[in-house]
Amino acid sequence: MTTVLQARPHNFVSTPAIERLSSRALRYLQSGYSVHLRGAAGTGKTTLGLHLADLLGRPIMVLFGDDEFTTADLIGNQLGYTRKKVVDNFIHSVVKVEDELRHNWVDSRLTLACREGFTLVYDEFNRSRPEVNNVLLSALEEKLLVLPPSGNRPEYIRVHPQFRAIFTSNPEEYCGVHGTQDALLDRLITINMPEPDELTQQQIVVKKTGIDADSALLIVRIVQAFQSAAIADSVSSLRPCLIIGTVCQEHEIAVLPENPEFREICGDILLSRSEQPFAEATQQLWTIFNQLIAEPKTRQPLAEKTLASAGLHRITPELVSEEAVETLAETRAVATAEAETTALDRLLATHEQTIYQHLEVVGSARLAELETTLGLSRFQVVNALKSLIEKGLLHKQETPGAPSIYQIHIA
Numbered sequence: 001m002t003t004v005l006q007a008r009p010h011n012f013v014s015t016p017a018i019e020r021l022s023s024r025a026l027r028y029l030q031s032g033y034s035v036h037l038r039g040a041a042g043t044g045k046t047t048l049g050l051h052l053a054d055l056l057g058r059p060i061m062v063l064f065g066d067d068e069f070t071t072a073d074l075i076g077n078q079l080g081y082t083r084k085k086v087v088d089n090f091i092h093s094v095v096k097v098e099d100e101l102r103h104n105w106v107d108s109r110l111t112l113a114c115r116e117g118f119t120l121v122y123d124e125f126n127r128s129r130p131e132v133n134n135v136l137l138s139a140l141e142e143k144l145l146v147l148p149p150s151g152n153r154p155e156y157i158r159v160h161p162q163f164r165a166i167f168t169s170n171p172e173e174y175c176g177v178h179g180t181q182d183a184l185l186d187r188l189i190t191i192n193m194p195e196p197d198e199l200t201q202q203q204i205v206v207k208k209t210g211i212d213a214d215s216a217l218l219i220v221r222i223v224q225a226f227q228s229a230a231i232a233d234s235v236s237s238l239r240p241c242l243i244i245g246t247v248c249q250e251h252e253i254a255v256l257p258e259n260p261e262f263r264e265i266c267g268d269i270l271l272s273r274s275e276q277p278f279a280e281a282t283q284q285l286w287t288i289f290n291q292l293i294a295e296p297k298t299r300q301p302l303a304e305k306t307l308a309s310a311g312l313h314r315i316t317p318e319l320v321s322e323e324a325v326e327t328l329a330e331t332r333a334v335a336t337a338e339a340e341t342t343a344l345d346r347l348l349a350t351h352e353q354t355i356y357q358h359l360e361v362v363g364s365a366r367l368a369e370l371e372t373t374l375g376l377s378r379f380q381v382v383n384a385l386k387s388l389i390e391k392g393l394l395h396k397q398e399t400p401g402a403p404s405i406y407q408i409h410i411a
């Protein structure tokens, strides 16, 4: 059975850089084009693809490219038979027997999405062989999906006007990735996903790991510094940042370059990613830690505050005892509580406030009305509405077949 996904990318983080990318992509999708997000591993293509699909508000089908794929995996297949036998003995001396055998056809995800107007997210589509993806050509351009010949069902499906496809791919130099036929690329709008900027990575690490903003920033800076010195550009630093953040947060390990445990974790996660000899890569990483210790100015301001409250104004490796590291871990909790609202939070809060105040006046509104009346993008409205609903300030009234209505929640 084909499964329809109601994807809500968990804890999606939106920063000005992501918002710009999303609104570009959303604009193309709304104009009827399919979008292709291309970029290095871990830059957030799949997450953004699912988020865009969510913004389109249609059911979502997700496909993961695979070298073993055949066309049948995209469009569907004959699955079993149905047999019908009619024995007509109306006149007792005459027996008429009709025996009919039919193939059963089962739609695959692309076919279902084209037929019903769902959004297809085809992740890492260039892991499938190019000839397998050929069926997409007519679906995207002529809006016709061609099925294998059959006597008992149509061989063409007219693609539903609301069908949209969002493709993601890794660069062609990656292992296990195929080249893409020009004809397919020509039908897509390709957006190159850059390495997420520092603010974006920091916000993602905070949201996904629960670590405080300063520790997240320090992790991002260490990983980025190591990445630029020792790792090829073709992978993003976001995943290692998330892994380091998660481990430190779950095991309450102080994120400080002086902390031997933290250094070990960074070593375990980063060194194997480098193509340099192990000793050289280790040297690079230790140089980064030592620079951070020697130049505390390069650290984030709250870490300084943390250190000061632990009684360590000037840090050298000798000064930092195990005990001090423990104290730092405790004081970090205090510093976390002090973490100021970021520029992004303030920006989102503004949109939330605008929408809330508007709803206070008008009582209720639909998403499209909020967009046009308040001059906000779909992206901004959806994010603000989600956040207001999560805070219990709004509720969403759903009526089958009609757009949802948003109202202020009255306790």
Ligand SMILES: Nc1ncnc2c1ncn2[C@@H]1O[C@H](COP(=O)(O)OP(=O)(O)OP(=O)(O)O)[C@@H](O)[C@H]1O
Pocket: 010, 011, 012, 013, 014, 018, 039, 040, 041, 042, 043, 044, 045, 046, 047, 048, 168, 169, 170, 204, 208, 238, 239, 242
């Ligand atoms: N905007 C975002 N909000 C929250 N988390 C994000 C965001 N962007 C990326 N992430 C997180 O970063 C990690 C990598 O993202 P994702 O898997 O989308 O990257 P990708 O480019 O598709 O990687 P790959 O090419 O290896 O499949 C995931 O854990 C994802 O949850």
